[in-house]
Amino acid sequence: MGSIDLPQTQTVALVRDLGGAVEFKTDYPVPTPGRNEVLAKVLYTGVCQSDLHTKSGTAAGPDGNPITKIKLPHIGGHEGIGRIISLGPDITHGNGLKVGGLVGIRFSSRICRRCEFCLAGTEQYCVQSTNHLHHEDGSFQEYIALDADYLTVLPGDVDPVVMGPVLCAGLTTYKAVLNANVKPGQWVVVVGAGGGLGHLAVQYARAQGALVIGVDTGPGKGDFVLGIGAQEFIDFAKEDPIKRVQEITGLGAHAAVVTAGNAKAFAHACEMLRVGGSLSCVGIPPGRPCLETPICTIVIKGLRITGNLVGSLKECMEAVDLVRRGVVKPVIKVRQFRELPQVYEEMEKGDIAGRVVLQIAQ
Ligand SMILES: [Zn+2]
Ligand SMILES: [Zn+2]
Known part of the structure; x- marks a missing residue:
């Protein structure tokens, strides 16, 4: 003792x-x-x-x-x-x-x-x-x-x-980035990028060499997200994030890490992904909502979806x-x-x- x-x-x-x-x-x-x-x-x-x-x-x-x-x-x-x-x-x-x-x-x-x-x-x-x-x-x-x-x-x-x-927040987002399997120079969308989990996901994705598009809304969020290393910021209340991601990346993002606790955000993230892209689920929406992405989209685009618990x-x-x-x-x-x-x-x-x-x- x-x-x-x-x-x-x-x-x-x-x-x-x-x-x-x-x-x-x-x-x-x-x-x-x-x-x-x-x-x-x-x-x-x-x-x-x-x-x-x-x-x-x-x-x-x-x-x-x-x-x-x-x-x-x-x-x-x-x-x-x-x-x-x-x-x-x-x-x-x-x-x-x-x-x-x-x-x-x-x-x-x-x-x-x-x-x-x-x-x-x-x-x-x-x-x-x-x-x-x-x-x-x-x-x-x-x-x-x-x-x-x-x-x-x-x-x-x-x-x-x-x-x-x-x-907890850091480990979970680090794991979500690992599960997304991103390579240097690939595009990663972080949904909820200005939040407690999201701002760590942005930085862990950058640490893997990824190019990050932060999605969030609210005063000061854009400057904050760009300040921690994201290449692009999309205010989803002001512009269509799916269209904007397509414009930035050409074929769509290689991966999306969704830290927002909103079911719609997960379906939208799937639409931002390119063929073979991966969705890392981090946020847990309240209640029991399902992923609204059609199975045919998941199959045809060859999407990979992972859950991330620490x-x-x-x-x-x-x-x-x-x-x-x-x-x-x-x-x-x-x-x-x-x-x-x-x-x-x-x-x-x-x-x-x-x-x-x-x-x-x-
Ligand atoms: Zn926790
Ligand atoms: Zn055991």
Whole structure:
């Protein structure tokens, strides 16, 4: 165990019932790291749309129905950056874990390491996995116990303020770009390019050498999207984005990454693609809308369609490294832990540009 005296209680943002309010509790127990665990002090955490969905009881499972097996009371947060302050009783020197090291608190919390998906390096789909969104308390608390064997160990020189959103929003968009299989010089359309996910998708696509067309609307969005490296910007409220993409690319885009939570945007993106193009689905529209693209279009154009749910730990480290080296720059706004209820309200109204990061440790 570490030698510092740990507090017994901590402040957490608790949700007692799905659909209920966020309540700050100041006497919640600080977890004791068990076998194969470390205890981390949470420094910063991003706030993801899926935290809001889980709290509200509107998170959809693979069958499209709401997820009902959510741990209650629930503590959200799965884009956290923490510092190890204590090691579990069986963790010894020599395994690379040390007090003071930076770690990530991600969506995936524990995996089995033996199932087909774990063995294939796609452990985010592990059949026995648990996550910090539905099964375990997440980063909206001051202290967290983490599985040492599946720990996201971060390099010591990363900026903990900006790195949180990379662990979910960044990883998901990085994976979406990888799944689009783009080559240098090919055209990638990012729909929702000015948003929290979209602005990262633009930069990860640029990092792969792609030429990016950002699609979004609203004041200042064009300058913002062009400023982070997109070659072109289309304001879909002012011009027909499908026609414009065809004009820019000739035959259509090679890939589209759709981060918008609007079903129509996915069908429109298919129309922007050239023969053999790929659609990477990232956004999850509310309810259970279907992709409206006719099957004949998908068949005749030979389109490839992928769903993107975060990525593996290895892919996470690649996404982190691109930020560490300054190739990708997350745009974030730092708020205080206690502002989480207001942040949720603003997210519901769609008032948030970029990504909010809460400062947890004082
Ligand atoms: Zn997330
Ligand atoms: Zn597994």
